[in-house]
Amino acid sequence: xxxxxxxxxxxxxxxxxxxxxxxxxxxxxxxxxxxxxxxxxxxxxxxxxxxxxxxxxxxxxxxxxxxxxxxxxxxxxxxxxxxxxxxxxxxxxxxxxxxxxxxxxxxxxxxxxxxxxxxxxxxxxxxxxxxxxxxxxxxxxxxxxxxxxxxxxxxxxxxxxxxxxxxxxxxxxxxxxxxxxxxxxxxxxxxxxxxxxxxxxxxxxxxxxxxxxxxxxxxxxxxxxxxxxxxxxxxxxxxxxxxxxxxxxxxxxxxxxxxxxxxxxxxxxxxxxxxxxxxxxxxxxxx
Amino acid sequence: xxxxxxxxxxxxxxxxxxxxxxxxxxxxxxxxxxxxxxxxxxxxxxxxxxxxxxxxxxxxxxxxxxxxxxxxxxxxxxxxxxxxxxxxxxxxxxxxxxxxxxxxxxxxxxxxxxxxxxxxxxxxxxxxxxxxxxxxxxxxxxxxxxxxxxxxxxxxxxxxxxxxxxxxxxxxxxxxxxxxxxxxxxxxxxxxxxxxxxxxxxxxxxxxxxxxxxxxxxxxxxxxxxxxxxxxxxxxxxxxxxxxxxxxxxxxxxxxxxxxxxxxxxxxxxxxxxxxxxxxxxxxxxxxxxxxxxxxxxxxxxxxxxxxxxxxxxxxxxxxxxxxxxxxxxxxxxxxxxxxxx
Numbered sequence: 001x002x003x004x005x006x007x008x009x010x011x012x013x014x015x016x017x018x019x020x021x022x023x024x025x026x027x028x029x030x031x032x033x034x035x036x037x038x039x040x041x042x043x044x045x046x047x048x049x050x051x052x053x054x055x056x057x058x059x060x061x062x063x064x065x066x067x068x069x070x071x072x073x074x075x076x077x078x079x080x081x082x083x084x085x086x087x088x089x090x091x092x093x094x095x096x097x098x099x100x101x102x103x104x105x106x107x108x109x110x111x112x113x114x115x116x117x118x119x120x121x122x123x124x125x126x127x128x129x130x131x132x133x134x135x136x137x138x139x140x141x142x143x144x145x146x147x148x149x150x151x152x153x154x155x156x157x158x159x160x161x162x163x164x165x166x167x168x169x170x171x172x173x174x175x176x177x178x179x180x181x182x183x184x185x186x187x188x189x190x191x192x193x194x195x196x197x198x199x200x201x202x203x204x205x206x207x208x209x210x211x212x213x214x215x216x217x218x219x220x221x222x223x224x225x226x227x228x229x230x231x232x233x234x235x236x237x238x239x240x241x242x243x244x245x246x247x248x249x250x251x252x253x254x255x256x257x258x259x260x261x262x263x264x265x266x267x268x269x270x271x272x273x274x275x276x277x278x279x280x281x282x283x284x285x286x287x
Numbered sequence: 288x289x290x291x292x293x294x295x296x297x298x299x300x301x302x303x304x305x306x307x308x309x310x311x312x313x314x315x316x317x318x319x320x321x322x323x324x325x326x327x328x329x330x331x332x333x334x335x336x337x338x339x340x341x342x343x344x345x346x347x348x349x350x351x352x353x354x355x356x357x358x359x360x361x362x363x364x365x366x367x368x369x370x371x372x373x374x375x376x377x378x379x380x381x382x383x384x385x386x387x388x389x390x391x392x393x394x395x396x397x398x399x400x401x402x403x404x405x406x407x408x409x410x411x412x413x414x415x416x417x418x419x420x421x422x423x424x425x426x427x428x429x430x431x432x433x434x435x436x437x438x439x440x441x442x443x444x445x446x447x448x449x450x451x452x453x454x455x456x457x458x459x460x461x462x463x464x465x466x467x468x469x470x471x472x473x474x475x476x477x478x479x480x481x482x483x484x485x486x487x488x489x490x491x492x493x494x495x496x497x498x499x500x501x502x503x504x505x506x507x508x509x510x511x512x513x514x515x516x517x518x519x520x521x522x523x524x525x526x527x528x529x530x531x532x533x534x535x536x537x538x539x540x541x542x543x544x545x546x547x548x549x550x551x552x553x554x555x556x557x558x559x560x561x562x563x564x565x566x567x568x569x570x571x572x573x574x575x576x577x578x579x580x581x582x583x584x585x586x587x588x589x590x591x592x593x594x595x596x597x598x599x600x601x602x603x604x605x606x607x608x609x610x611x612x613x614x615x616x617x618x619x620x621x622x623x624x625x626x627x628x629x
Contacts, residue, residue: 039364043337044344045357090457097465112314128551132365136558143565146469147476170479174537176555183354228351277292 035166035178037130047130049167050123050179052158058117059154065116066100073099101142108138113177122182128166129176137175144171199271200260207253208275214252220276223249223269230266242266296352299339303359306332310362333363382563383570385614390563391529392610394536401531404486405524408493413501415494420505426498436506443586456580464576467523468569471530475537475565482538489531496524514592517599519579525606526571533564571606578602 035047073095080088107115113125113133125141127133148157148169157169166178201207223245230238246265249255249272260268309329313319321329340356391398415422424433431439452459470488477484503512540553548556582595 037361037364039337039360039368041334041337043340043360043364045340045361045364047361084457086455086457089455090459090461093458093461093465097469127365130361130364130368132369134558136562139562139565140558143472143562144476144479146473147479170476174479174554175558176551183358 033165045130047126047178047180048183050121050181051167052161054121054123054181055161055179056154058115058121058123061117061120062103062115066103069103070095070099104142104145105138108133108142109135113138118179123179124182125172125177126180127176128168128172128178133177137177140175141171141177144174147171199274200263201255201271201275204256207255210253211249211272211275215249215272215276219248220273223273224277227266227270227273238266242269245269292352295339295343299336302332302335302339303356306336306359306363310359310366313366314362329363330367333360333367336360336363381617382566385617387563387567388610388613388615389617390560391532391567393560394532394539394557394564397535397539398528398532400535401485401489401528404489405493405496405528405531408490409497409500410493411490412494412497412499414497416498416501417505420502423498423502426494427502428495432499432502436503436508436511440508440511440586444588452580452584460576460580462576463579464573467526467572467576471527471568471572472565474527474530475534475561475568478534478537479541480538481541482535485531485534485538489528492527510592510596511586513599514586514590514595515583518595518602519575519583519599521599521603522571522578522606523575525603526568526575529564529571530568533561533568536564537561 033049035049036044037047038044074092077088077092077095080091104115107118108125111119114123118124125133125138127137145157148154148160148171150156154169157171160173161167161169164173166172168178172178201211226241226245230242233241242265246268249268255268263271306329309321309325309332313321336356336359340353340360343353343356412426415426427433474485474488477488499516500512503509536557537554540557541550543550543553546553578598582590582598586592586595
């Protein structure tokens with residue numbers, strides 16, 4: 001943790017179009033490429049720079065939040081005016097100036113790189129090297145905001161972010177930060193693959209073993225993802241997809257037609273995935 | 288080989304949850320510190336989750352789980368491999384008395400450059416008005432400075448205590464503080480134009496200063512000029528120069544002549560000093576705003592010029608002594624490892 005004791009060099013940063021094999025969705029030219037960071041331990045993790053539209057919407061939300069804060073404070077100032085009108089006016093001028101700055105600084109520091117708007121759109125300011133965000137970085141990226149605003153509507157910042165591989169506006173560049181889109185994090189629920197249904201394949205341990213030998217991790221992952229995402233598929237596409245997957249599995253291993261007669265393609269794929277991802281040696285073993 | 292996901296999740300989840308809890312705790316309190324045992328545990332969990340991620344990436348393609356583990360590893364990586372010390376609890380007195388003047392002195396050359404450019408601008412502005420008094424209309428964008436200095440002095444002295452600022456001194460002070468701070472921060476931000484914008488702004492400030500100075504001196508109003516400008520100018524002008532200094536420090540990091548460090552390292556190295564200088568400039572401008580509104584606008588016979596000039600001279604002396612000597616014996620934040628130096 002201490003620089004004197006752990007002089008770790010910064011990890012090399014590479015930009016790739018998409019390191020995630022199962023999500024080859026085409027990227028918009030407005031959206032920066034995914035940034036990959038390799039730790040000294042050789043672990044690769046990816047950061048997805050936020051797109052300009054999400055950042056713009058987050059900014060609008062933040063403007064609205066600051067307006068609400070100012071309106072609320074103005075009510076307090078109305079009361080202060082009764083006591084000392086000049087003091088209240090002076091305070092109002094200060095608030096107009098300081099509230100947006102204080103809002104950004106406080107939110108980004110105490111919420112670890114997020115403001116109301118960024119939270120809403122799952123954006124976060126991060127150190128561009130993946131390290132801990134420092135307070136000086138938060139200050140600098142906000143100090144340079146007026147420059148990014150020039151000449152109008154964040155034109156300079158928008159152009160810089162568009163040209164930057166990490167989507168950095170000038171303030172981010174100077175501060176060594178970037179704004180990323182946070183993925184929705186949840187662990188996969190494998191129960192929905194085979195929620196307690198009878199799996200006829202388990203009656204044939206040799207088939208299960210052969211499936212595990214013949215099916216590549218990529219094919220297995222494709223089948224798993226097809227099952228996990230099946231509710232989002234168009235009905236016709238769903239039928240077609242599972243028919244294709246079932247055909248691939250049938251081609252790899254000769255499945256006993258007697259046991260599988262009348263079994264829909266989707267259920268076959270479900271059974272195969274269940275066998276592949278949830279091996280149960282005690283149950284797969286011959287009685 | 289395909290990983291047994293269910294078993295993998297069941298076995299590893301306690302470690303993920305523990306790591307997540309430690310990281311959340313560290314995230315909630317930026318000044319939190321871990322004991323040696325906690326650091327060792329954090330390091331173990333980081334390595335274990337990293338190994339799990341590597342295994343998952345090699346033997347199974349489950350994007351959601353992978354993203355979850357990547358997110359954990361990314362957060363832990365930021366804590367484990369951070370080479371800068373965690374932020375200390377902010378102490379205003381330590382920052383003001385040590386960090387700020389030390390930052391100023393560390394970049395004295397940038398300050399001297401800012402002074403030189405402003406002085407150059409003052410020579411230009413003063414020379415232009417001395418050579419062609421008509422240039423005043425072009426160089427000075429303020430209506431109250433367009434007229435004859437002698438007439439203005441007579442008018443303001445006759446107004447005496449019944450100044451036009453009565454009843455709005457606080458709002459005028461606030462206006463001055465916020466406006467000047469805005470301009471200063473903008474001058475700093477223009478450092479990102481490789482310093483060109485900062486230099487232009489410093490030069491322009493000098494032009495206005497020189498033009499006003501020569502205009503009033505030529506009209507024989509030296510006492511009024513110094514009595515009017517010195518009380519707030521003794522702090523306000525150095526504040527602009529310090530903001531310009533911060534902009535030039537930023538520009539120096541961008542340009543990086545003769546330095547073997549990368550651009551990113553150079554920018555990180557000056558970040559703390561730039562923030563200190565910006566905050567210092569803002570603080571000085573708050574004081575200058577008060578003085579300008581509550582003292583500078585009052586002239587003889589209400590406040591003797593000698594007293595106003597005296598206040599200005601004392602302020603200037605104190606400011607110079609503060610910037611020159613304060614915190615000289617304290618350990619710099621850089622040496623404490625608080626900031627990132629290449």
